[in-house]
Amino acid sequence: MVRLSLDDDPDEKGIWRHLFSEEPELQRLLTTVKDQYKGKRGSKNLIIFDESILCIWDNQDQKLVCCSILDDRVKSVQFLTPTNPPIFDVDNLILSIDGRLLALQGSHGISVMEVPKKWGSHNAFEGGKNPILCRSLPLAERFFVCNQQISLLEARWHPGSLTDSLLLVLTDDDCLRVFDVKKPQNSLKEIRLSGPLPEPSASRYAVPLGQAGVSFDFGPPVPKSQVVGSRRLDQSKMSSASSIDEDVLLWPVFVLRGNGDVLLTHIDSNGMFNSRKILGPLTMRPPAEDNYGVDASSLICLETCPPLLVIATSSMMLYHCIALSTQSNQDSDLIRTNTPSPDPVNNSPPPPPPRSPLDDLGENGNIKSIEGKVKFSGLSSKASGNQSSLQPFNEPTLYVLESLELISSLTSNTDQFLSASSLRLQKSNSNPQIYSCSHEAGIHIVNVPFINQLKLNHLLGDDLEASIIEYLVCTKPISSTAIPSSFPLGIAWLPRREHFLVTVLLSSGELLAQNMTSIHLNNLIYMGDVESPPKLDPSVSFSVHMNHVLKRNINTPLIKSEDLNDGNKEGLLLVLLNATNIIRKEYLNRMDKASELITKRAKFLSSNKDLQFVELQKLETRSSEIATLIGQLTNKFKKTLDHQEELSKRVEKILDLLQSKMNHLSEAESSSQQELEEMNSSLETYKNKLDQIKKKIKYQQSIRTNNLKEEGNEKSLLSRQIASIKSVLASQSDAIQRLVDDVNVLKRHTSSNVS
DSSP states (O other): OOOOOOOOOOTTTTTOOEEOOOOOHHHHHHHHHHTTTTTTOOOOOOOEEEEEEEEEETTTEEEEEEEETTTTTTEEHHHESSSOOOSOOOOEEETTTTTSEEEEEEEEEEEEOOOOOOOTTTTTTTTOSSSSSEOOOEHEEEEEHHOOTOOOEEEETTOOOOSSSSEEEEETEEEEEEETTTTTOOEEEEEETSOOOOHHHHHHHHHTOOOOEEEEEEEEOOOHHHHSSSSHHHHHHHHHHHHHHHHHHHEEEEEETTTTHHHEEEEETTTTBSSOBBBBOOOEEOOOTTTSSSSSSEEEEOOOSSSSEEEOOOOOOEEEEEEEEOOOESSSOOOOOOOOOOBBTTBBBBOOOOOOTTTTTTGGOOOOOOEEEEESSSOOOGGGHHHHHHHHOOOOOOOEEEEEEEESSOOOOOOGGGGGGGOOEESSSSTTTTTEEEEEEEEEEEEEHHHHHHHOOOOOSSSSOEEEEEEEEESOTTTTSOOOSOOEEEEEEEOOSSEEEEEETTTTTTTTEEEEHHHHHHHHHSSOOOSOOOOOOOOHHHHHHHHHHHSSSSOOEEEEGGGGGGGGGGHHHHHEEEEEEEEIIIIHHHHHHHHHHHHHHHHHEEEEHHHHHHHHHHHHHHHHHHHHHHHHHHHHHHHHHHHHHHHHHHHHHHHHHHHOOOOOOOOOHHHHHHHHHHHHHHHHHHHHHHHHHHHHHHHHHHHHHHHHHTTTTSOOOOOHHHHHHHHHHHHEEEHHHHHHHHHHHHHHHHHHOOO
16 A cells, blocks of 8 residues: 655645635635534535536535636635525535536435536636526425435436436435436336335344445446346347347446445436346455455445446445456456555554455465456457357456555544544546545545556556555544544545646635645546557656655645644644654655755766767857858859849840740731731721712812802802701711821831831
8 A cells, every 4th residue: 555645746736725715705604614513523525616616515504605716716706596495404515427417415305406507707607697596406305304214325416317317316225216307206216225125124224234225336338238138038039139239228336235245236328227136245356254344334436447446444444346247168367456555654564364265366365367257347349249248147246456544543543433434435527546535534535546557458467556545634633532623524626737626625614725746647647548559668857756756655644633732642742753753754764865866966967067068169169160151152152143143134135035036926916917907908998988078079069169150140058058068077077087097006006016
């Protein structure tokens, strides 16, 4: 087990700070939280992140306080008030996958509130409107009011719902109920985990005996044909039935009982179909005498294929289990498990190994082989073909890859008060590799780096990386304290470009934030292309090597408790000695090693610098020579360019001369010549007509003169007629003159073109 600090960033990104705002409503909310939860117990989850908006539920005013986070600080506050507020205290906030619905879970009821749309400059709800009235409705209100003895344990949104409106609810009567938000009063389906409806007396004793479900989660979908199997298919309709079932997906639901048993059922996307038989309890390997704890409290399924289950117990143990189904008469695969290491804080020995295994187990509880071929419980691969889909569904087996032990206080490994408490596991919405574990004594962050190996199906060998545990906040530093002075009310992650912003709300009315970089950087391998073949690792930089040297195996968490002021000198001394030991081993010693490495590195860089100076002088000399050569080449180039321009001008003149001396005409010139010829012919015609007109005028004048002489006694023409005739003749003469001018212009133009 590895414990790594999150505040090993040289830029001090791991320092805790308060998210403060001048908004008086936010300050009043934190004060209300402090007064409301003073003296109470039990961890809760009252905060969530919706993109860049931090939402906090106010149980006193029955409203959702939404804080817009910009540059890791609260910039604005909005209030979402439900139309039908819940009549119970909300313990958990569950946001749907698409972010449109928010489930308000309590121990005796659950309500669903519609989340308004976001727009505007800061991506605020309804452009920054405040307050906002949101439509809300309770689920099965009559059922929970009439059955006060039934408590709601856990609720989750159906990940495969077509309308994102299906909600699965687990109650302490050992029953799973499927609700549709569109039909809130009645459940769509009830799944009895204990078979038929038990008697009231039996269900009353099932919870303390650990025979009732306490937590559940969804796994990756599987084809319906794989669950139903080939036993129920007729031979004549096998091909058609299998082709139909391949298109239908079922979502496995893993249910954890208080005694550590894990059950399995399947639900379709409509929430109506489930396998007739509840599978389980699932076999866990390697076997253990205590069945890996008899006080299980929480279960989550990480987003991997095959599914990786995380089981938490009230004894501060975490188990990472991979769910695999086996088929007989096939080759065996090898899977290694990591045994728990001793606790570095208290130097306590590790828990005893499991009892002597069967033939398929090796030393120290490591699995040697699995009887039959390992097949993932997720979607079937293409290599399996239709044959695998027709095989009967085999009950999966849980293989414990790793067991982790958490520390609840800074003075002792075990705390009696946690036997009545439960651990709450919470997945990260933005990173499938990390999850949180909260309890009354604080919050832990767990990073599972071998998820990438599971995705690549590299389950063989001993190179599985151990999980990283970070003790984030400690609210009970002294183990002798009966009730912690404060406890966590929720944790939320906000993904950034280069880090994760972790926000923690405490019952003491403090809203803390920290930038986590190490978990994000470790997850870059998982976010890459896993289908590409492995490449050689590049050279490791000195900063990476220094970070590896300074990386601590254990850290001192942020202490948020008033127990240190109670005068418990023995407990204070243990905390001081423990912190001093950690600082000496994990801080000072590592800094000394880092100092030696920096000194060696400085000497090497100094000698390397001298060599580089010599090379730099050589390069400067060569640079001056090259500059001189460039100047000479530039002058030659300019001269060559000028000479080329002169030659270009001479060539242009020669081409123009050749073009003008050519005998044959171009197409444009031929067309112009043809037009000129046509104009010349028209001019000849106009000349002939003009001569005829002149002759007619002379003839008419001679006739008039003769007529005047011969007929002297005849009356002369009227002056008006004469004037009109003259005007006609003048206009004709002007027209003829214009034609003559046009002909002369055309002749000159033609002669110039021909020349």
